[in-house]
Amino acid sequence: MNIKTTLLTLSLSLSSSMALAAGQVEVLHWWTSGGEAKSVAVLKKMLEEQGYQWKDFAVAGGGGDNAMTVLKARAVSGNPPAAAQIKGPSIQEWGELGFLANIDDVAKANHWNDVLPAVVSNVMKYQGHYVAVPVNVHRVNWLWANKAIFDKLNLKVPTTMDEFFTVADKIKAAGYIPLAHGGQPWQDATVFEAIALDVLGSEDYRKAFVDLDMDVLGGDKMVKVFELFRKVHSYIDKNAPGRDWNIATSMVINGKAAMQIMGDWAKGEFTAAGKVPGKDYICAPTPGTSNQFTYNIDSFAFFKIKNKADQKAQDALAATILTPEFQQIFNLNKGSIPVRLDADMSKFDACAVRSMKDFKATAKSGDLVPSMAHGMSTTSYAQGAIYDVVTFFFNTPNADPKQTTEMLKKAVKAAL
Template identity: 65%
Template sequence: MNTTPTSIRALHIAAAATLFCASLAARAGEVEVLHYWTSGGEAKAAAALKATLQAKGHSWKDFAVAGGGGDSAMTVLKSRVVSGNAPAAAQIKGPSIQEWGAEGVLANLDDVAKANNWDALLPKVVSDVMKYKGNYVAVPVNVHRVNWLWASPAALKKANAKMPTNWDEFFVTAEALKKAGLIAVAHGGQNWQDFTTFESVALGVGGADFYRKALVQLDPGSVKSPTMLKVLTTFKKVKDYTDKNASGRDWNLATAMVIRGESGMQLKGDWAKGEFIAAGKVPGKDFLCAAAPG
């Protein structure tokens, strides 16, 4: 995990961190929480937060919105805010914090942050995302790394294939899985899933400097470079090994395909581990995980 350059990991933290933002709409003792943690593994995480809140003497009012990697939840949140009926707390991805802060709907959490020494405890790359104009308005509940490769040992054994470490090996394994009658790559064809997979390919094929210039700095030369063409070609080849029913599939359903041994591999962030664990699977025995090729 530490092989990913700090600046690249920072981007993933900012882009993938899941946050709670507080509004002023809660009644004392009751906290309505709008979130999109609805898969098996995510539900366990939400339950842990709920238990912590209840231990403090508060009541958790659950408002779960499934689908779209949070897009559906954000549509509902916008509607609630516009109608003047905002929840007390909402799960929001890192980059959106600034947008909500600009709307003036986030509560100032500086007193809580100071009392709990957040500035000292949180890495600056995380605390900066939690702040709007220098004030804390959110608290991180998780930080993700996107570029992981998950695999089914049973599927690999059936295909007489090995866990790949580079893109050449990845496609050799994918072809072997396909010939064995399995779905080589489990994928959900939703915009956010396509992009996180593209991120993994871009970093693995182009390297950290290319990734930073092309996807962070949006450097025109990098975007139009032969390296980008190779990234796009590799990405298309990965998609060619997904199944015809991938379009619109939720990420956790794709992970379930690997869990059941129907598919050999999945490129997905570290949140996928929660699904394997929730299904009672044992790391290294029932499922494998390694950095995405590159």
């Protein structure tokens, strides 16, 4: 072996040793396609630029269900990853099991309490200590509308449910599908919770889907929610059952349908199709909820690990996720908005700017509420019970709203 080769081998060996000494962070997630994968690649690069190793632990499919199955097996065997994509009440469940690491030092050094709204930071804490970090905020209560159809029919985007039905009747009479929808439980629940937010108001919405208050779940207002939900069904097409959300979005993009109720990930479909907000499509809060904001927050929870060097890499990952730079890149790719209240929105489109404005306003007013449909408000057991009742009602023409309200109360009670 010549001197050149020996030096190269030694150099590579030293580099490898230094990388290992700097620590490795294994990250479990299910962002495996499109803008999400691009964003993960950016996070990996930013971490490696700090001298740490990134070990990708991507588990595709099932909207995270597959990933959670793998995570449980790893955690129980005493070998959890450094970080895992976990959100909402599930963070508390993992905290109760004693698996999560305290990252208060990182939070304090980077002033998280100052840059995050309390309603968000509280979800990231277990017993008052940070154990997770938020990545983004999705607004769920969005109505997407095809501007050409509304212009052609000389209609305004509805701001109340009464206006929605009036507009939908005119759209239907003109030969268009008023509301694009995918008949899947989570999509049914997305429409249901939007109506519930309007009818119940923010306080009773919270009582129903966060506190699981039986009086509200089984009350007269909930009967009204089911009545309106039933009426909405008459404005979707007969081919809706089983349809994926993005196919429903494409119906609005292509002018087959006029509207869709869906979170802001739908915007990615419009963007990919070369459509521009205000010119080709309109984004507006779902009818009756213009001063309210239903949120879905992606986040990473941090697990207890023994290796000191890996703990440093873990802390670096937590800090990097909330940097203004990563927040901007990630959310421009994903269609969501940064979770930081001080985010620079100059590169974001009109829908995102509106979303951030409303996010800040509702954080102050108390009208920022967690999405039941997207696992932010309650346990997976209670959510599953609500899904079952909502989807049964939506797909059963002769189901009675009053009886269904009583069924909802009983189903949630049984899930507790």
